Amino acid sequence: MKTTRRNFIQQSALFTSVFTLGFDWFESKGATMAIANEPGRFNAFLSIDATGKIRLYSPNPEIGQGIKTAFPVVVAEELDVDWKQVEVLQANLDTQNFERQLTGGSGALKHSWERLRKAGASVRQMMVQAAANQWKVDASVCKTSKGFVLGPAGQKASFGSLAAEASKLPVPSTVTYKDRKDYKIIGTRVRGVDNKDIVTGKPVFGIDVRKPGMVFAQIVRPPFGATLKSFSAEDVKKMPGIIDVVSFKNKVAIVGTSTYEIMQARQSLTCSYGSDAPLEGNDTHQAWFDAGMKSDKATVQRKDGDFAKAISEAAKVIEATYECPFISHSPMEPMNFFADVKPGSVTLAGPTQVPQPAQKAVATLLGVPENTVQVELTKMGGGFGRRLNNDFALEAAELSSIIKKPVLVMWTREDDMGGGIYRPAVRYHFKAGIDAKGNITSFYLRGVGLNAGNSTRQDNFPVGAIDHVLIESVDQKSAVTTGPWRAPITNFLGFAEQAFLDEVAEAGGKDPIQMRLDLLARVKSNPVGKITYEADRFAEVIRQVAEKSQWKKKPGVHQGFSVYYSHLSYVAQVAEVQVKNGKPQVTQVTAVTDCGEVINLSGAENQVKGAIIDGMGHAMFAKLNFQAGVTSPTNFNAYRMIRGNEIPKIDAYFVDNGISPTGLGEPALPPTGGSIANAIYAATKKRYYKQPFS
Amino acid sequence: MAITLTINRKKVSLDIDSNTPLLWALRDHVGLLGTKYGCGIAQCGACTVWVNGEPMRSCVLPISAVGNAQITTIEGLDPAGKHPIQEAWDELDVAQCGYCQAGQIMTAAALLKKNPNPSKQEIVDGMAGNICRCGTYHRIQEAVALASKKVKK
Numbered sequence: 001m002k003t004t005r006r007n008f009i010q011q012s013a014l015f016t017s018v019f020t021l022g023f024d025w026f027e028s029k030g031a032t033m034a035i036a037n038e039p040g041r042f043n044a045f046l047s048i049d050a051t052g053k054i055r056l057y058s059p060n061p062e063i064g065q066g067i068k069t070a071f072p073v074v075v076a077e078e079l080d081v082d083w084k085q086v087e088v089l090q091a092n093l094d095t096q097n098f099e100r101q102l103t104g105g106s107g108a109l110k111h112s113w114e115r116l117r118k119a120g121a122s123v124r125q126m127m128v129q130a131a132a133n134q135w136k137v138d139a140s141v142c143k144t145s146k147g148f149v150l151g152p153a154g155q156k157a158s159f160g161s162l163a164a165e166a167s168k169l170p171v172p173s174t175v176t177y178k179d180r181k182d183y184k185i186i187g188t189r190v191r192g193v194d195n196k197d198i199v200t201g202k203p204v205f206g207i208d209v210r211k212p213g214m215v216f217a218q219i220v221r222p223p224f225g226a227t228l229k230s231f232s233a234e235d236v237k238k239m240p241g242i243i244d245v246v247s248f249k250n251k252v253a254i255v256g257t258s259t260y261e262i263m264q265a266r267q268s269l270t271c272s273y274g275s276d277a278p279l280e281g282n283d284t285h286q287a288w289f290d291a292g293m294k295s296d297k298a299t300v301q302r303k304d305g306d307f308a309k310a311i312s313e314a315a316k317v318i319e320a321t322y323e324c325p326f327i328s329h330s331p332m333e334p335m336n337f338f339a340d341v342k343p344g345s346v347t348l349a350g351p352t353q354v355p356q357p358a359q360k361a362v363a364t365l366l367g368v369p370e371n372t373v374q375v376e377l378t379k380m381g382g383g384f385g386r387r388l389n390n391d392f393a394l395e396a397a398e399l400s401s402i403i404k405k406p407v408l409v410m411w412t413r414e415d416d417m418g419g420g421i422y423r424p425a426v427r428y429h430f431k432a433g434i435d436a437k438g439n440i441t442s443f444y445l446r447g448v449g450l451n452a453g454n455s456t457r458q459d460n461f462p463v464g465a466i467d468h469v470l471i472e473s474v475d476q477k478s479a480v481t482t483g484p485w486r487a488p489i490t491n492f493l494g495f496a497e498q499a500f501l502d503e504v505a506e507a508g509g510k511d512p513i514q515m516r517l518d519l520l521a522r523v524k525s526n527p528v529g530k531i532t533y534e535a536d537r538f539a540e541v542i543r544q545v546a547e548k549s550q551w552k553k554k555p556g557v558h559q560g561f562s563v564y565y566s567h568l569s570y571v572a573q574v575a576e577v578q579v580k581n582g583k584p585q586v587t588q589v590t591a592v593t594d595c596g597e598v599i600n601l602s603g604a605e606n607q608v609k610g611a612i613i614d615g616m617g618h619a620m621f622a623k624l625n626f627q628a629g630v631t632s633p634t635n636f637n638a639y640r641m642i643r644g645n646e647i648p649k650i651d652a653y654f655v656d657n658g659i660s661p662t663g664l665g666e667p668a669l670p671p672t673g674g675s676i677a678n679a680i681y682a683a684t685k686k687r688y689y690k691q692p693f694s
Numbered sequence: 695m696a697i698t699l700t701i702n703r704k705k706v707s708l709d710i711d712s713n714t715p716l717l718w719a720l721r722d723h724v725g726l727l728g729t730k731y732g733c734g735i736a737q738c739g740a741c742t743v744w745v746n747g748e749p750m751r752s753c754v755l756p757i758s759a760v761g762n763a764q765i766t767t768i769e770g771l772d773p774a775g776k777h778p779i780q781e782a783w784d785e786l787d788v789a790q791c792g793y794c795q796a797g798q799i800m801t802a803a804a805l806l807k808k809n810p811n812p813s814k815q816e817i818v819d820g821m822a823g824n825i826c827r828c829g830t831y832h833r834i835q836e837a838v839a840l841a842s843k844k845v846k847k
Contacts, residue, residue, distance in 0.1 A: 064791030064828050191787045198792035199780040201728020201768030205793060208727040260718040332732050332740055332793040332827045381793025382827050413733045602787040610790055613829030636737040644831035645822035
């Protein structure tokens with residue numbers, strides 16, 4: 001049944017005893033919304049029952065970024081209810097009622113802030129109106145508090161008791177939001193809504209999906225660039241617990257009744273591969289970097305003034321090359337997905353950051369209408385961008401369609417780390433010219449990436465503060481598959497830029513912080529070309545981090561500075577290094593973040609600290625190698641993850657400016673490699689130009 | 695031949711290959727899904743359970759080696775979530791994605807059982823075997839310290 005948004009509330013009141021409001025997400029695509037009254041079907045976002053219980057359906061996939069908690073916090077704040085009254089449920093994929101039901105780009109709060117506030121505030125207003133009508137007073141003299149409407153003569157009515165009457169009122173066309181000084185939940189520490197499930201081991205992840213008749217499968221994938229010529233299935237099929245061995249798209253899938261039996265059978269599988277072109281190794285990639293740096297076919301991403309002329313006139317030229325390898329996302333929960341392909345209906349369940357593209361891609365693959373593909377969202381054991389690529393969902397669907405059974409495809413750690421969709425490897429070459437006073441007059445960057453697209457971010461600061469700029473990129477195609485990795489491109493470019501600027505400051509005899517502030521002042525007074533960042537917000541995080549970290553005021557402590565703007569947020573960091581037993585040790589990182597309004601302080605701190613640890617660990621340890629199209633290492637014994645005894649103290653501060661919230665899952669990562677490398681340099685006079693550092 | 699295990703104080707009889715790692719026995723055959731697979735080679739600690747109260751990596755522990763031992767999984771620690779470690783984990787809002795936390799909690803609870811009053815360094819060292827990809831290490835360490843205070847009360 002279809003209805004317009006304006007009248008659906010009245011209808012919902014007719015069909016159910018529950019007051020239900022659809023968030024105003026769907027303004028942009030016209031106001032349509034399906035109504036269903038059967039319990040458990042997720043097509044609406046906020047419900048209040050007669051006992052005053054408020055249910056919020058959180059539409060975006062929860063990957064550890066805390067959105068399942070942060071979204072309802074905003075609604076509950078504007079609804080003016082007690083946080084304890086709210087129950088939060090994960091909504092499944094519902095393209096009718098939600099938009100942007102995805103996790104990626106640190107964009108959820110930025111995108112949904114107004115909608116969430118409106119969803120809460122408009123229902124609050126309807127509750128007030130319902131009470132005012134009942135008490136025969138003007139709505140303007142009524143107030144709300146903790147899920148009650150309070151009247152001028154001491155009347156008091158719970159939202160639950162008003163729900164039926166309120167549901168008959170029209171949705172207000174204009175709503176008034178709370179003043180932020182009256183916030184009771186936003187900005188406080190709110191515990192994750194799934195904490196209880198997590199600490200008691202409830203089966204909430206993709207790997208925990210269990211369905212009637214379900215079988216397990218593992219898939220053997222070919223080396224990058226290779227094609228499957230043949231494989232030996234007969235012995236494998238005879239192994240205990242093995243149901244079938246099938247092949248599709250150069251892959252071999254072993255289907256069985258249990259994980260261990262499949263792992264055992266897999267050892268007997270032999271596959272033979274061939275390839276048209278030589279398979280790639282580390283040497284191939286180095287040769288491609290060399291060629292890309294010399295190439296005359298680079299794409300110009302930005303050009304201000306006349307770089308060639310300016311650099312030839314510079315008093316001093318600083319040049320440096322930085323390089324990062326392919327790395328794996330390595331979420332703790334390896335890839336996995338459930339699919340049940342039946343005639344007329346497809347059920348998918350599992351951890352994906354982008355359920356709608358999964359639905360679409362599976363529908364296309366199977367040649368079935370999109371609306372016959374259901375996607376159930378599970379909690380994700382991390383993702384870091386890996387689950388933006390739905391290869392795992394497509395494989396599961398294809399396998400289920402072949403074996404005609406519901407199947408959970410499990411990736412082992414080795415499959416996960418060896419199976420591609422990596423952070424692309426990139427080499428950067430920087431060149432800067434400074435004048436006799438040490439001021440930057442010209443700036444050049446070329447990025448050569450392997451399947452990286454545009455490996456530069458051409459409008460990044462210090463671009464905008466320099467008269468003569470040339471930014472170029474070269475994209476070299478590789479058989480090694482790549483995808484976004486937490487803070488795509490900037491996860492390494494941030495390090496390279498911030499480490500290079502440290503070199504420039506040193507060459508010009510300037511303090512690295514003062515140099516940034518001077519450049520930002522230049523952006524304010526006399527900007528060059530297109531500016532994508534706000535110089536004032538940039539400068540503020542820098543000033544605050546200098547103060548909080550006691551920049552250059554701590555004797556015996558070596559400090560390194562960096563600052564980065566990404567996902568519309570600003571993060572400045574000062575790292576501290578102490579030399580212990582002749583070895584530099586990162587002892588502290590102070591971070592000041594401007595992400596606008598902080599919704600959940602607990603979640604926000606967790607994101608910043610986690611991103612810094614993530615950035616530090618990968619900068620110091622992570623690298624994948626390639627030989628004949630095969631990745632190594634493929635497990636945590638040799639692919640080192642940072643551990644709890646290797647982390648610095650981290651102080652995370654937030655700028656209190658009340659600006660609409662921007663991204664937070666990623667922005668604290670890009671500056672991390674730079675602040676640490678610059679601090680290590682301050683301590684040891686050794687610069688790192690490559691990841692991993694050691 | 696059936697093997698009988700004692701899991702969370704209940705006897706469970708399993709007619710599976712005795713080489714099956716305890717992790718997969720729990721997940722695929724007993725239906726206890728709280729214990730997680732992370733690496734399969736005892737490197738990450740996501741699969742940590744107790745065997746006679748000792749934290750063990752269930753991904754490399756064949757059920758044949760378990761014998762009559764008491765196995766405790768995250769589901770058996772305290773299903774109500776009232777163990778001091780579980781309460782501290784909630785209070786300090788430790789988890790991000792939450793996937794590694796069952797293993798972290800089983801490691802932490804075993805640590806406190808053995809040493810109810812660990813120093814900061816003992817906590818750091820005691821928890822260093824468990825990987826958290828989200829980087830919740832600070833709060834993990836703080837939560838162990840908080841739980842230790844709760845135990846003393």
